[in-house]
Amino acid sequence: MATAVITPERENYLNQEYGIKSWLLTTDHKRIALLYLLSITFFFFIGGFFALLIRLELLTPAGDLVHADTYNKLFTMHGMVMVFFFLIPVVPAVLGNFLVPIMIGAKDLAFPRINLLSWYLYMIGGALILHCMLTGGVDTGWTFYTPFSTAFTNTKIIEAGLAAFVAGFSSIFTGLNFIVTIHRMRAPGMTWSRQPLFIWAMYATSVIMILGTPVVAVTIVLVAVERLFHLGIFDPNLGGDPLLFQHLFWFYSHPAVYIMILPSMGVINEIITCFSRKRIFGYNFVAMSSIGIAVLGFLVWAHHMFVAGISLYSALVFSALSYLVAVPSAIKVFNWTATMFKGNISFTTPMLYAFGFLGLFTMGGLTGLFLAALGVDVHVTDTYFVVAHFHYIMVGGVLMGYLGGIHFWWPKISGRMYPEAWGRLSALIIFIGFNLTFFPQFILGYMGMPRRYWQYPAEFQVLNVLSTAGSTVLGVGYLLPMVYLLWSMRYGKPATDNPWNAAGLEWKTSSPPPTFNFDQTPVVDFEAYDYEHIKEAEEVPVG
Amino acid sequence: MSSLIFTLILVFAAKYRKRHGHQAEQIEGSTPLEIVWSVIPLCVFIVIFVWGAVIYFHERTPPRGAAEVYVVAKQWMWKLQHQEGQREINELHVPVGRDVKLIMTSQDVIHSFFVPAFRIKQDVLPGRYTTVWFRATKPGVYHLFCAEYCGTQHSGMIGWVTVMEPAQYQAWLSGGGATGSLASTGQAIFEQLGCSTCHRSDVQGRGPNLVGLFGKKVQLEDGRMVTADENYVRESILVPGAKVVSGFKPIMPVFQGLVSEDQLAALVEYVKSLNAPAGAGGTKVQESKVH
Numbered sequence: 043m044a045t046a047v048i049t050p051e052r053e054n055y056l057n058q059e060y061g062i063k064s065w066l067l068t069t070d071h072k073r074i075a076l077l078y079l080l081s082i083t084f085f086f087f088i089g090g091f092f093a094l095l096i097r098l099e100l101l102t103p104a105g106d107l108v109h110a111d112t113y114n115k116l117f118t119m120h121g122m123v124m125v126f127f128f129l130i131p132v133v134p135a136v137l138g139n140f141l142v143p144i145m146i147g148a149k150d151l152a153f154p155r156i157n158l159l160s161w162y163l164y165m166i167g168g169a170l171i172l173h174c175m176l177t178g179g180v181d182t183g184w185t186f187y188t189p190f191s192t193a194f195t196n197t198k199i200i201e202a203g204l205a206a207f208v209a210g211f212s213s214i215f216t217g218l219n220f221i222v223t224i225h226r227m228r229a230p231g232m233t234w235s236r237q238p239l240f241i242w243a244m245y246a247t248s249v250i251m252i253l254g255t256p257v258v259a260v261t262i263v264l265v266a267v268e269r270l271f272h273l274g275i276f277d278p279n280l281g282g283d284p285l286l287f288q289h290l291f292w293f294y295s296h297p298a299v300y301i302m303i304l305p306s307m308g309v310i311n312e313i314i315t316c317f318s319r320k321r322i323f324g325y326n327f328v329a330m331s332s333i334g335i336a337v338l339g340f341l342v343w344a345h346h347m348f349v350a351g352i353s354l355y356s357a358l359v360f361s362a363l364s365y366l367v368a369v370p371s372a373i374k375v376f377n378w379t380a381t382m383f384k385g386n387i388s389f390t391t392p393m394l395y396a397f398g399f400l401g402l403f404t405m406g407g408l409t410g411l412f413l414a415a416l417g418v419d420v421h422v423t424d425t426y427f428v429v430a431h432f433h434y435i436m437v438g439g440v441l442m443g444y445l446g447g448i449h450f451w452w453p454k455i456s457g458r459m460y461p462e463a464w465g466r467l468s469a470l471i472i473f474i475g476f477n478l479t480f481f482p483q484f485i486l487g488y489m490g491m492p493r494r495y496w497q498y499p500a501e502f503q504v505l506n507v508l509s510t511a512g513s514t515v516l517g518v519g520y521l522l523p524m525v526y527l528l529w530s531m532r533y534g535k536p537a538t539d540n541p542w543n544a545a546g547l548e549w550k551t552s553s554p555p556p557t558f559n560f561d562q563t564p565v566v567d568f569e570a571y572d573y574e575h576i577k578e579a580e581e582v583p584v585g
Numbered sequence: 586m587s588s589l590i591f592t593l594i595l596v597f598a599a600k601y602r603k604r605h606g607h608q609a610e611q612i613e614g615s616t617p618l619e620i621v622w623s624v625i626p627l628c629v630f631i632v633i634f635v636w637g638a639v640i641y642f643h644e645r646t647p648p649r650g651a652a653e654v655y656v657v658a659k660q661w662m663w664k665l666q667h668q669e670g671q672r673e674i675n676e677l678h679v680p681v682g683r684d685v686k687l688i689m690t691s692q693d694v695i696h697s698f699f700v701p702a703f704r705i706k707q708d709v710l711p712g713r714y715t716t717v718w719f720r721a722t723k724p725g726v727y728h729l730f731c732a733e734y735c736g737t738q739h740s741g742m743i744g745w746v747t748v749m750e751p752a753q754y755q756a757w758l759s760g761g762g763a764t765g766s767l768a769s770t771g772q773a774i775f776e777q778l779g780c781s782t783c784h785r786s787d788v789q790g791r792g793p794n795l796v797g798l799f800g801k802k803v804q805l806e807d808g809r810m811v812t813a814d815e816n817y818v819r820e821s822i823l824v825p826g827a828k829v830v831s832g833f834k835p836i837m838p839v840f841q842g843l844v845s846e847d848q849l850a851a852l853v854e855y856v857k858s859l860n861a862p863a864g865a866g867g868t869k870v871q872e873s874k875v876h
Contacts (some may be wrong), residue, residue, distance in 0.1 A: 278712025324614035417640025492702025
C-alpha cells in the first residue's frame with residue numbers, strides 16, 4: 043500500500059499510522075479523500091469499460107456485438123456509474139475532502155465521523171450497484187423514465203434506485219460537512235473574500251447537494267412505491283402522470299450537472315492563477331457567479347422536456363431561464379481568459395488540462411445555447427447532439443478539471459512529483475482522443491441519429507467509426523495517468539512543500555501535510571492569489 | 586456565432602503564449618469590463634431565445650385545416666390511421682405541400698415521433714394525445730425514428746415517411762385497403778358499444794348531445810370550463826367521471842381497458858365528424874377532400 047513507500051522522515055498523515063484499520067476507521071479528511079480516490083477510480087474504470095463496449099457495438103450499423111437488451115443495460119449502467127459514482131462525487135469527495143480544511147486553515151472538517159460515514163454510504167451504494175450489475179442490471183437508461191421503469195421492465199429497478207438513493211445520502215452529508223466547515227472553521231484572518239475560489243465553488247456545490255439530492259431520493263422512493271404497490275403516481279394506467287416523474291427527476295438531475303461542473307471550475311481558478319502567476323481577474327464576479335449558477339441552476343430543469351409534452355408557455359419560461367444560467371458561466375470563462383492576459387504562463391500538465399477544460403467546456407456551453415433555443419432543441423434533443431453536448435461538459439469539463447487538479451495537488455497529496463513529460467503527453471492524448479470521440483457525435487446528432495440506438499441506418503457509420511476510434515485513444519489517455527501516478531508514489535521525485543511556488547494555505551504546510559494539517563493554526567494576513575508577493579526566482583521546476 | 590467566439594479564444598490563446606518569459610502584470614479586475622461581458626452575451630442570448638421561441642411557436646401551432654393522421658405507438662412499432670380509413674404500420678404516406686397534423690398516443694411507454702428531415706420531434710405519451718404537424722416540401726422517402734428510449738427494440742422502432750406528388754398520393758389512397766373512412770369506423774364502434782342510446786342527436790338523451798360539440802367550450806358540473814378537444818373526448822370515454830358536463834349525472838360506465846387506442850382514435854374522429862353538418866370550419870374542409 044501507498045503508506046509503506048513514503049520516506050518516513052517527517053511525520054505526515056500517510057505515515058502516522060499503518061495498517062488497514064487505520065485507514066478504514068480514519069476520521070482524517072485527507073485519508074478519507076484517498077479512500078474516495080481509490081474507490082472512485084475503480085468505478086470510473088468500470089463505467090469506462092461499459093463505454094468502450096458501447097462504442098465497439100456502434101462500430102457497425104447492425105447490432106452484432108451484444109444483444110439489444112445487453113446494449114441497453116450497458117448504456118444504463120454506464121450512465122448510472124458515471125453520474126452517481128464518478129462525476130457527482132469525484133471532485134468534492136476527493137479534492138474537496140483533501141483541500142477544503144487545509145485551504146481555510148482548519149484541522150479537519152467540522153464532522154470528521156460523518157465524513158467517514160459518507161464514504162461508507164458511497165461504498166454501500168457502490169456495492170449495491172455492483173451487485174445489481176452482476177445479477178442482471180437495469181435497462182431503463184440512467185433517467186428511469188416512467189412508465190417504462192415502473193410498469194414495463196423486469197430488470198432490477200429497485201436495487202439500482204436504492205444504490206442511487208444511498209449514494210445520494212453520501213453526497214448530502216458531504217455537502218453538509220463542507221457548508222458547516224466553511225462557515226465555522228476558517229482560520230483567523232481567512233475572511234470570505236480571502237478564500238480561494240475553489241472554496242466558493244465547493245460551497246455553491248454543497249448548497250445544491252443538500253437542496254437537490256433529497257428530491258431525487260423522494261423520486262426514487264415514489265418509483266419504488268409505484269412498482270411495488272401499484273400506487274398510481276406516474277403511470278397513466280393507474281391514474282398517474284408520466285411527466286410528473288420527469289419534472290421531479292430533472293429538478294435534481296439538472297442541478298446535478300452543476301454539482302459536477304462547479305467544483306471543476308473551482309479547480310481551474312487555482313491552476314490558472316498559479317501558472318499565470320497572477321491574481322484572479324474579478325474575484326468577486328467569479329465567486330458570485332458560482333452562487334449564481336447554483337441558484338439559477340435550480341430553475342431550468344424543464345429544458346430537458348421541450349418535446350415531452352409540456353405547454354408552450356412553460357417551455358418559453360424554461361428556455362429563457364436557461365439562457366440566464368449561461369451568463370454566469372460566460373462570466374467565468376471571460377475572467378479566466380482575462381486572468382491569463384499579460385500573465386507569465388508556463389505550460390505544465392495542470393495548465394494543459396486547464397486549457398483543455400476551457401476549450402471543451404466552452405464548446406459544451408456553446409452547444410448548450412443551441413439546445414436551449416426552443417426551435418433547435420426540437421430537432422437535436424434525444425439525438426447524439428445531446429450526447430456530445432453533455433459529454434463535452436461532463437467529461438470534457440469535469441474530468442479535465444479533475445485531472446488538472448489531481449496533477450496540481452499530487453505533490454501535496456502523495457509527497458511525490460509525477461513525471462511531467464508523461465503528464466503533458468497524457469493531457470494531449472486525452473484532449474485529442476476526447477474530441478475525436480465526441481465531435482463526430484455533434485454531426486451525427488444534427489443528421490438525426492437518435493441516442494440509445496443499438497443499431498442504426500448505414501449512412502451514420504463513418505462518423506460512428508471515427509467516434510469509436512477516438513474512444514480507444516481516449517481510453518489510453520485515461521490509463522496513462524493511473525499508471526504513472528501509481529509509479530510516482532514509489533519512484534517519483536520527493537516533492538517540496540511548494541513545488542509550484544503557488545499561493546494558498548495548502549502550500550504553506552508540508553508535503554504531505556501532517557495529520558492536523560498545520561503545526562500551528564495559521565493566521566491569514568494576505569489576499570487570495572497574492573502572486574505579486576511570491577518571488578519569480580523560485581519558478582516552477584519543469585521536469 | 587460560435588465560430589466567432591471560438592476564433593476569439595484561439596487568437597487569445599496564441600497571444601498568451603507570446604507572454605512566456607515576461608513578468609506577470611497584476612490586474613485586480615475591472616467592473617466596467619465585467620458588466621460589458623455580462624450584458625453583451627445576455628443580449629445575444631435574448632436574441633437567440635426569441636429566434637428559437639418564434640420557430641417553436643410556429644412548430645407547435647398546427648394550422649387550421651391540416652389533414653389529420655392518428656398515430657398509436659407501441660413497443661415497438663408505429664400504427665397510423667388516416668382520416669380516409671387507410672391504416673399503415675411504420676410507414677406514413679403524405680402528399681407534398683399539404684399540412685399534416687399527427688394526433689399521437691402510446692399504448693405502453695413513452696415514445697417520440699422524430700422525422701429528422703422535417704425537423705420535427707414530439708414525445709408520444711400513454712394516456713393522452715400529443716400533436717405535431719409538418720408540411721413536406723419535397724417528394725421523397727424520409728427516416729422516421731423513435732427518439733425516446735422505449736425498451737429492447739427501441740432502435741428497431743423506425744420507419745419511413747413517403748412524400749408523394751398529389752396525383753400519386755390520390756392513386757395510393759384509392760389503392761384499396763381502406764374499408765370506409767375513419768369516422769365511419771368510429772360510428773360503427775359508437776353504435777356497437779351502445780353509446781348512441783344515451784348520446785342521442787335527435788332528442789335529449791341521458792348523456793350530452795355530441796353534435797357540434799367538438800372544439801366548443803364545455804361547462805362542467807364542478808364549475809370549470811374546458812375545451813372539447815381530442816384529449817377531452819378521449820378522457821370522457823375512458824374515465825367519464827373525471828369531467829362531468831354541467832346538468833348531467835355521472836352515470837356513464839368507464840371504458841378504460843374496453844376500447845383500444847385504435848378504436849379511441851376512430852371514436853374521436855367520429856365525434857369530430859359530427860361537427861361537419863353544422864358547418865364547423867376546419868373539419869368541413871377535410872371532409873370535402875375525402876371525396
